Amino acid sequence: MGTVVTLGVADAGGAGAESSVEFDALVQAYRPRVFRFLLASLRDRESAENLTQDCFLRAYRARDQFRGASSPATWLMQIAINLVRKHESSSRLKFWRRALHVGVYPEDLGDWTSDRQATPEAAVVAKEQVRAIWSVVAQLSERQRTVFLLRFVEEMDLLEIAGATGMKEGTVKTHLFRALQSVRAKLEVPK
Amino acid sequence: MNTHLSALQISECFIDGTEPFVEQHARECDDCRAELALLEDSLSRFRGAVGRWSSHVDGAEYQVVFRSTPARQVSGSWRLAGVSSLAAHAMLLAAVFVLGTFHPVQNLVKQHFTDLVIDLRPYLAENKQHSGGGGGGGARQVLDASKGKLPKPEPRHFTPPRVDPVEAKLQMPPSIFAPPDVPNLQANNFGDPLGKLGIPSNGTGLGGGIGSGAEGGVGPGHGVGAGPGSDAGFGGGAYTAGGGVSAPHLLFKVEPEYSEEARKAKWQGTVLLSVIVDEMGRPNHVRVLRSLGLGLDQKAMDAVSQWRFKPGQKDGKAVPVIATIEVNFRLL
Numbered sequence: 001m002g003t004v005v006t007l008g009v010a011d012a013g014g015a016g017a018e019s020s021v022e023f024d025a026l027v028q029a030y031r032p033r034v035f036r037f038l039l040a041s042l043r044d045r046e047s048a049e050n051l052t053q054d055c056f057l058r059a060y061r062a063r064d065q066f067r068g069a070s071s072p073a074t075w076l077m078q079i080a081i082n083l084v085r086k087h088e089s090s091s092r093l094k095f096w097r098r099a100l101h102v103g104v105y106p107e108d109l110g111d112w113t114s115d116r117q118a119t120p121e122a123a124v125v126a127k128e129q130v131r132a133i134w135s136v137v138a139q140l141s142e143r144q145r146t147v148f149l150l151r152f153v154e155e156m157d158l159l160e161i162a163g164a165t166g167m168k169e170g171t172v173k174t175h176l177f178r179a180l181q182s183v184r185a186k187l188e189v190p191k
Numbered sequence: 192m193n194t195h196l197s198a199l200q201i202s203e204c205f206i207d208g209t210e211p212f213v214e215q216h217a218r219e220c221d222d223c224r225a226e227l228a229l230l231e232d233s234l235s236r237f238r239g240a241v242g243r244w245s246s247h248v249d250g251a252e253y254q255v256v257f258r259s260t261p262a263r264q265v266s267g268s269w270r271l272a273g274v275s276s277l278a279a280h281a282m283l284l285a286a287v288f289v290l291g292t293f294h295p296v297q298n299l300v301k302q303h304f305t306d307l308v309i310d311l312r313p314y315l316a317e318n319k320q321h322s323g324g325g326g327g328g329g330a331r332q333v334l335d336a337s338k339g340k341l342p343k344p345e346p347r348h349f350t351p352p353r354v355d356p357v358e359a360k361l362q363m364p365p366s367i368f369a370p371p372d373v374p375n376l377q378a379n380n381f382g383d384p385l386g387k388l389g390i391p392s393n394g395t396g397l398g399g400g401i402g403s404g405a406e407g408g409v410g411p412g413h414g415v416g417a418g419p420g421s422d423a424g425f426g427g428g429a430y431t432a433g434g435g436v437s438a439p440h441l442l443f444k445v446e447p448e449y450s451e452e453a454r455k456a457k458w459q460g461t462v463l464l465s466v467i468v469d470e471m472g473r474p475n476h477v478r479v480l481r482s483l484g485l486g487l488d489q490k491a492m493d494a495v496s497q498w499r500f501k502p503g504q505k506d507g508k509a510v511p512v513i514a515t516i517e518v519n520f521r522l523l
Contacts, residue, residue, distance in 0.1 A: 036245035045248050112240040112247070129233040130240045151206065152234045153241050158207060173206060180202045180230075187233055 023063060027056055030076050033154060037077065040149050041084045043138070051083045058083075070163050077154070077164040081146055088142055109134040132186045140179055147172055148179040196223045205230065328352075328400015328408050329393055336394030336402040339382015341375045341409055341417050342367050351399035351407035352381040354391040367408055367417050383409055384417075439468040439500040439512050447494035447518055450486030454522070458483070462491040462518045470509040472500040483520065491518040 034055055039048040058079050059066075066075055110127040137145055143165075150161045162169045200213055204227060217224045290296050328351055329336065342352040345366035352365035365381065376384050380391065383402045393400070399407040409417040452458075463481035466474040477492045495516055503512030 032246065032249065035249050036241060039245050039248065040241050048248075109237075109240050109244060112244040113236055114239055114243070126232075126236050129229075130236050133233055133237040134240075149241075153238050155238075176206045177199065177202045180205060181198060183233070184198070184201070184230060187229060 023060055026059075026072055026076075030073060031056070033073065034076055034080050037149055037154055038080055038084065040137075040153055041145065042087065047087065051080065051087060054083055055080045071160070073156075074160050074163045077150065077156070077160075078166070081165055084146065085142065129187065133183055136179075136182050136186045140182065143167075144175045144179040144182075147175040148183075151176055195220060196226070201227060201230070205234070328398055328402050328404055328406065328410075329396015330399065331397050332392045332394060334390060334392035334395075336383040336386040336396075336409075337391045338378070338384065338386040338388045339380045339391075339401070340378040341384055342381055344368070348407070352401055352409060353399075354380055354382055354393050354401060356381075381409075385410070436505045436510060436512060437503050439472065439503045439514055441498060442472065442501055443497075443499035445494045445497040447487075447490045447520070449520065449522070450490050453483075453485040453487050453520065456485060457522055458485050458487070459520050459522050460487075462488055462520070464491060464495055464516045464518060465513060466495060466516060467511050467513050468500045468502055469511045470502050472502045472509075474498055474500065474514075475511075480515065487520050491520075494518065 031052065035048060035052045038051045038055070039045065042048050042051070055076060059076055066072075070078075110131040113123070113126045113130050137148060140148060146165060147161060147167075150156045150164065151158075156164070158169050158172055161167075161172050165172065167175075196213060196216055201223075203210065204213055217227055291300075330353075337354055339354060342365040345368065348366055348368040350363045350365045352367065356362075381401065382391070383394065386394075386402070394402040396403045396405055396411075398405045400409055402408070402410045404411045460483045461481070462479065462483045465476075465478045465480050467476045469475050474495055477495055479488050479492065482488050483491075495518065500514075502509035503514075504510065
């Protein structure tokens with residue numbers, strides 16, 4: 001198998017054992033979602049791995065402050081979104097990110113479409129659709145992309161998105177609408 | 192139903208759930224239905240693609256396990272660890288020392304490290320001018336000692352030299368007690384190298400030997416050496432401390448008495464004495480270098496004569512050494 005990275009976090013007291021068991025369960029349940037969102041946002045496996053770790057580390061450190069006002073998924077997504085924002089605005093990585101975009105080959109999401117299509121033509125069409133959306137998402141602004149991914153990949157509802165992004169529901173709606181318009185415009189071109 | 196769904200309405204379907212009105216329109220209008228289906232298909236395919244990509248990337252090469260393991264507890268006590276470490280080191284050191292007591296190990300060490308002790312004596316500054324000695328002799332003759340070569344320097348002295356050799360069956364070659372590098376001259380007969388050429392004479396001195404001195408040496412001094420000094424060796428005087436000659440060390444001391452006159456006169460001061468401490472540690476040839484008077488000089492000399500010294504040494508051997516002694520007379 002691959003490398004197993006274990007991140008040890010020191011427990012402060014005896015109460016840590018119980019909470020760490022709970023936290024283990026949380027990680028097991030939500031890690032794939034967080035990683036998927038970060039991967040789709042950053043399009044870079046390494047960064048996504050790192051930020052996923054960061055996300056859960058922050059969550060672990062701040063687990064006492066989590067009052068259960070929202071669902072754990074929303075809470076973790078909130079942390080992940082903040083991390084993405086920080087990552088995007090980090091000037092240190094700007095150069096490398098630009099290099100990556102210009103660079104060798106951007107990830108072709110079309111390769112990951114389902115093969116179970118009726119005909120080869122349908123498969124090609126499906127692939128094209130996915131590529132179209134993927135390219136649109138790349139051009140969206142950071143907020144629109146986040147909202148779009150949360151809604152259509154993570155399938156969160158408006159309230160959850162509003163909670164996770166810290167935006168008002170109306171604002172979320174507006175961003176989603178604009179993102180969808182862009183996607184539609186792109187999809188209708190072949191027609 | 193001529194009007195199709197607006198962009199906002201279509202978006203609403205995906206954003207906020209479908210409203211009954213839109214649902215109804217979608218059933219009736221093929222265009223709008225196709226539009227919605229296309230968008231829905233695309234989005235679900237996109238979702239599926241992202242999910243597949245993510246799970247593939249996440250699971251294939253990497254498996255990042257996030258485990259909140261508690262920090263490892265330190266077992267045992269620091270004190271115990273420190274003590275055991277100390278004990279281990281002490282045992283190691285002891286083992287090294289025990290090994291060092293075995294002779295094979297010592298021999299091995301000696302083979303590898305030959306010069307463990309460095310002999311510093313060759314590097315000590317020699318005080319040639321002062322580390323001397325002397326000797327003298329004579330046979331109470333009228334004439335001064337005649338010129339000749341010095342006898343062979345030997346570490347021990349048996350026979351005093353004579354200008355006119357003694358007729359004997361078994362000759363003991365005459366010698367002087369002096370270092371082997373005594374300057375000498377080439378001559379057939381023994382004599383004083385500083386003497387005058389002329390009729391052979393053993394000199395005006397006494398005690399055997401040649402010259403105007405005493406005690407069986409050669410020259411005007413005292414002793415079995417050669418030259419104007421005393422006791423032995425060559426040159427002028429006893430050894431002085433320094434230059435490879437260690438100073439004598441006082442072992443036994445007698446306090447000088449005050450003379451009656453000096454006490455009455457409340458006379459006080461310092462008498463400076465020069466003594467030659469011989470190989471046995473006894474002071475000889477006590478002389479006054481700085482006098483104080485009123486009988487104190489004599490008292491000081493009497494006291495110092497009873498002192499005993501550890502003799503000064505040159506090259507590990509006891510030698511006579513000149514020492515200067517200050518004797519203080521103070522009235523309390």
